[in-house]
Amino acid sequence: MPNVQRVTEKVFQSPSKYIQGPAAIKNAAKYLAPLGKAPLLIADTIVYEIAGKSLTAALEQGGFKVTRGVFGGEASNQEIQRLSVIGQSSGVDFVIALGGGKTSDTAKATADQLKLEVAVLPTTASTDAPCSALSVLYHPNGEFAQYSFFMKNPSIVLVDTSVIVRAPPRFLASGIGDALATNVEARAVRNSLNFGKGLPTEVSAAIGQKCEEILFKYGRQAVEANKAQAITPAFEAVVEANTLLSGLGFESGGLAAAHAIYDAFTAIDDHNLHQFMHGEKVAFGTICQLILDGASTAELERYMELMRSVGLPITLAQLGIPNVTDEQLRSVARLACAPEETIWNLDRVLSDDIVFNAIKGADAAGRDYESKVAGR
Numbered sequence: 001m002p003n004v005q006r007v008t009e010k011v012f013q014s015p016s017k018y019i020q021g022p023a024a025i026k027n028a029a030k031y032l033a034p035l036g037k038a039p040l041l042i043a044d045t046i047v048y049e050i051a052g053k054s055l056t057a058a059l060e061q062g063g064f065k066v067t068r069g070v071f072g073g074e075a076s077n078q079e080i081q082r083l084s085v086i087g088q089s090s091g092v093d094f095v096i097a098l099g100g101g102k103t104s105d106t107a108k109a110t111a112d113q114l115k116l117e118v119a120v121l122p123t124t125a126s127t128d129a130p131c132s133a134l135s136v137l138y139h140p141n142g143e144f145a146q147y148s149f150f151m152k153n154p155s156i157v158l159v160d161t162s163v164i165v166r167a168p169p170r171f172l173a174s175g176i177g178d179a180l181a182t183n184v185e186a187r188a189v190r191n192s193l194n195f196g197k198g199l200p201t202e203v204s205a206a207i208g209q210k211c212e213e214i215l216f217k218y219g220r221q222a223v224e225a226n227k228a229q230a231i232t233p234a235f236e237a238v239v240e241a242n243t244l245l246s247g248l249g250f251e252s253g254g255l256a257a258a259h260a261i262y263d264a265f266t267a268i269d270d271h272n273l274h275q276f277m278h279g280e281k282v283a284f285g286t287i288c289q290l291i292l293d294g295a296s297t298a299e300l301e302r303y304m305e306l307m308r309s310v311g312l313p314i315t316l317a318q319l320g321i322p323n324v325t326d327e328q329l330r331s332v333a334r335l336a337c338a339p340e341e342t343i344w345n346l347d348r349v350l351s352d353d354i355v356f357n358a359i360k361g362a363d364a365a366g367r368d369y370e371s372k373v374a375g376r
């Protein structure tokens with residue numbers, strides 16, 4: 001957010017502990033013991049079958065009493081209220097999120113409501129949601145509603161890479177799309193307040209850079225390993241970049257245009273567009289921001305090459321909206337420039353019209369790159 005109050009403190013915040021490895025769920029009792037003995041386990045029915053049963057077994061063996069809260073699918077206020085009631089009536093003493101970004105966002109908000117600590121166990125490396133002290137909430141129809149902020153980050157983030165590797169590779173690629181925005185956004189907002197309402201520290205800038213370095217070095221290799229369900233050093237590194245580095249990097253570094261434009265795209269009422277994942281839409285938002293930043297063609301193409309190599313969309317047609325009208329894009333630009341949006345962290349002249357032109361320019365650059373690659 002723009003630093004109108006002239007805050008001079010730097011702030012960095014993070015989970016207390018991050019654990020990642022191929023046997024993390026099997027060893028979960030050891031890591032979660034400091035949080036309590038009676039968790040509310042929030043997971044949807046599919047994830048419960050894939051990983052929830054083995055987690056429950058591991059915890060029960062460790063003497064935990066697990067209460068199940070079935071996640072309905074949308075990170076909405078209604079869902080948070082419903083799960084809070086279950087938690088309250090069962091007398092749980094901490095909350096576990098097991099699943100994707102929307103599950104962790106819902107569980108973080110539920111734990112905040114119950115004034116309990118939360119452990120986040122992501123089953124995909126598809127978003128930067130697990131580590132942060134905020135949730136992105138949606139209306140029950142999937143349209144972006146608001147950011148919700150909490151007093152504390154999750155106490156523990158535990159990532160079992162033997163579970164992550166069984167998720168479709170598209171999830172890892174989407175996480176790469178989300179993580180690729182981290183450095184592009186953070187480096188553009190060094191003088192604005194981050195999500196901790198302080199200035200970014202040196203380490204948050206370094207985290208954004210490291211995150212990007214890993215993605216360029218290993219992104220494609222990791223997605224290919226994921227296709228073969230192979231847990232390799234490249235795969236582990238990209239899971240860490242998508243989950244830990246991207247999470248710390250965006251929260252303590254700051255967001256800018258890429259995520260604001262993403263938020264705005266969620267409001268287009270188009271079934272095809274809604275099929276795309278958070279990081280896939282963020283990837284296109286990143287191209288828009290690079291255009292706004294006046295990136296050189298060589299720099300733009302460096303990002304687009306990586307995005308393309310892992311199957312991320314770089315044009316509006318690839319985002320499922322080949323016939324989107326200028327009128328619709330103007331309303332996206334208008335929403336991206338809403339007063340509370342992260343786009344205002346950029347310290348430069350901005351308007352709906354400038355953002356509309358950046359979106360058009362991003363699509364043109366993406367199409368040009370596609371035809372260049374096709375002509376090779």
Ligand SMILES: [Zn+2]
Nearest residue numbers: 127128178282
């Ligand atoms: Zn994101």
